[in-house]
Amino acid sequence: MLYVIGLGLADERDVSTKGLEIIRRAQRVYLESYTAVLLVDQQQLEAYYGRSVILADREMVESKSDEILADAHQVDVAFLVVGDPFSATTHTDLALRCRQHDPPIPTRTLPNASILTAVGATGLSLYNFGQTVSMVFFTDDWKPDSFYDRIAENATLDLHTLVLLDIKVKEPDLKALARGKIIYEPPRFMSVAQCASQMVEVEETRQQGVCGKEKLAIGVARLGSEGERIVAGTLQELTDADLGPPLHSLVLCGKKMHEMEWEYAREFAVDREGFDRIWKRDYAGKA
Ligand SMILES: C[S@@+](CC[C@H](N)C(=O)[O-])C[C@H]1O[C@@H](n2cnc3c(N)ncnc32)[C@H](O)[C@@H]1O
Numbered sequence: 001m002l003y004v005i006g007l008g009l010a011d012e013r014d015v016s017t018k019g020l021e022i023i024r025r026a027q028r029v030y031l032e033s034y035t036a037v038l039l040v041d042q043q044q045l046e047a048y049y050g051r052s053v054i055l056a057d058r059e060m061v062e063s064k065s066d067e068i069l070a071d072a073h074q075v076d077v078a079f080l081v082v083g084d085p086f087s088a089t090t091h092t093d094l095a096l097r098c099r100q101h102d103p104p105i106p107t108r109t110l111p112n113a114s115i116l117t118a119v120g121a122t123g124l125s126l127y128n129f130g131q132t133v134s135m136v137f138f139t140d141d142w143k144p145d146s147f148y149d150r151i152a153e154n155a156t157l158d159l160h161t162l163v164l165l166d167i168k169v170k171e172p173d174l175k176a177l178a179r180g181k182i183i184y185e186p187p188r189f190m191s192v193a194q195c196a197s198q199m200v201e202v203e204e205t206r207q208q209g210v211c212g213k214e215k216l217a218i219g220v221a222r223l224g225s226e227g228e229r230i231v232a233g234t235l236q237e238l239t240d241a242d243l244g245p246p247l248h249s250l251v252l253c254g255k256k257m258h259e260m261e262w263e264y265a266r267e268f269a270v271d272r273e274g275f276d277r278i279w280k281r282d283y284a285g286k287a
Pocket residue numbers: 009010035036081082083084085086087088089113114115116163164165166167220221222223224247248249
């Protein structure tokens with residue numbers, strides 16, 4: 001059996017009791033290490049689980065999954081995913097490979113908390129969210145802006161948009177690669193400030209009023225942990241916000257921001273008076 005086990009959002013103790021029992025008795029335990037990270041390192045996880053854990057990078061999961069699935073029709077294998085295994089991740093393909101395997105490998109999923117629901121801690125109602133989008137790091141010559149069209153679609157229904165932020169782990173250094181050497185760059189995690197800056201930058205080109213400087217937004221960091229941070233403000237204000245270590249996400253507020261959502265979110269505002277003024281001017285009464 002392949003057990004796909006959600007680990008939750010913060011540390012080693014967010015795994016469910018059922019998940020922990022399976023981890024402790026599984027023949028092999030893999031930790032998917034490229035779509036999200038916990039706030040604790042591998043050693044701390046291993047100490048808590050009482051098991052050694054094999055790190056599974058993108059290449060192993062997407063191209064070399066035979067290793068993970070070896071004998072899994074006969075023995076139990078645990079595949080651990082930060083957050084919820086099927087939320088904002090692409091592990092359906094691994095489950096499909098289990099179905100197609102000869103003989104088929106039975107699978108079981110243990111869900112857990114996800115950023116897709118934990119974002120409710122901002123006070124914004126999950127009913128009022130549209131499509132989730134991803135923001136990748138811009139480079140000097142590559143500034144992908146397809147996120148803008150999806151936020152614009154959400155805006156036509158006045159819905160909030162959850163923006164998930166780029167994570168770069170195990171990225172080859174391209175200059176070294178050109179010299180025939182494989183060296184990996186240090187991991188990079190996009191911050192709320194970087195995301196807000198990129199959104200404002202794209203608005204300057206697209207100019208459809210989707211993510212301009214005065215749009216209200218809420219940045220979140222390390223949700224679910226003791227040190228979680230939530231900061232609300234205009235996108236311009238968030239370009240200067242320092243929410244500390246990863247992981248971060250950003251919510252662009254939709255016009256359908258109900259009075260109760262505003263009342264809750266304003267407690268997190270960088271400048272409460274300014275937040276209230278913009279909400280009353282552009283958002284109030286649309287819900
Ligand atoms: C590809 S998604 C994976 C989501 C994960 N499977 C889940 O269910 O939450 C990873 C992104 O989610 C966001 N994220 C995940 N955990 C977070 C947390 N605790 N606080 C804030 N953002 C988080 C970050 O933007 C991160 O880059």
